[in-house]
Amino acid sequence: TQLLEQSPQFLSIQEGENLTVYCNSSSVFSSLQWYRQEPGEGPVLLVTVVTGGEVKKLKRLTFQFGDARKDSSLHITAAQPGDTGLYLCAAETSGSRLTFGEGTQLTVNP
Amino acid sequence: GAGVSQSPSNKVTEKGKDVELRCDPISGHTALYWYRQSLGQGLEFLIYFQGNSAPDKSGLPSDRFSAERTGGSVSTLTIQRTQQEDSAVYLCASSLDPSRLDTQYFGPGTRLTVL
Numbered sequence: 001t002q003l004l005e006q007s008p009q010f011l012s013i014q015e016g017e018n019l020t021v022y023c024n025s026s027s028v029f030s031s032l033q034w035y036r037q038e039p040g041e042g043p044v045l046l047v048t049v050v051t052g053g054e055v056k057k058l059k060r061l062t063f064q065f066g067d068a069r070k071d072s073s074l075h076i077t078a079a080q081p082g083d084t085g086l087y088l089c090a091a092e093t094s095g096s097r098l099t100f101g102e103g104t105q106l107t108v109n110p
Numbered sequence: 111g112a113g114v115s116q117s118p119s120n121k122v123t124e125k126g127k128d129v130e131l132r133c134d135p136i137s138g139h140t141a142l143y144w145y146r147q148s149l150g151q152g153l154e155f156l157i158y159f160q161g162n163s164a165p166d167k168s169g170l171p172s173d174r175f176s177a178e179r180t181g182g183s184v185s186t187l188t189i190q191r192t193q194q195e196d197s198a199v200y201l202c203a204s205s206l207d208p209s210r211l212d213t214q215y216f217g218p219g220t221r222l223t224v225l
Binding site (some may be wrong): 004006028041042044045048055076086088091096097099100101102103105 | 114135141143145150151152154155158162169201203206212213214215216217218219
C-alpha cells in the first residue's frame, strides 16, 4: 500500500474549469509538499505546508493541509493549458528522504 | 551551474550490461538524493548522501545497484547486469541543508531503457 494516496490519477478538463486534487494518508506528517513535473524535467516544488489547517495560495493554486496533518488538497481555479503536468505530493520520512504519491496527471485542453 | 545536471539524458542498453549515471548537484549543496520514476508514476527513493556521513542505501532495490559521491560533489549511480525492469527515469536531487527541511532541487533525469 502507498503511504500517500493521490486522487484522481488522471484528470482531463477544459480551460477555465476548476479542479481539486487530493493527497491522503493514514500517517501524520510534520509537513507535506506539492510538486509539478513537466515531461522531460524533474519535479519542481510548488509549496510546503507545515501547520494543520494551513492554507497557502500561489496565484490560482490553493493548497490546504488537513487539521490532523494526514491529508492535503490542491485546488486550481480557472485552469489554463500551462497548468498541464504531473502533480505530486510528497512527505519527508526518515533521514530527510521524500516519499511521493503516485501523482495526478492533469491535462487542460484549450 | 544554475541547477542540478544529469548525464546522459537518455541511455539505451542491452540486458546484462552495466550502466553508469552521473549527477552534478548544485554547488555547495551538502545533500544528494537519487530517485527512480517509472512511466507516469511517483518517485521511489533509492539512496541519500549527506556530507561525510555514511549514505542511506535503504532504498536500493537490489545489490546490482550502487552509488558513490566523490569529494562531496558529483555522484555516480551504477547498475550492474541491467534487467528490463530497471527501465525508468533516474532522478537526482540536491539540497543545501536537509536538517532545515531545505528544498530539494531536481535534475532533468536520465531515461534508461533496457532492451
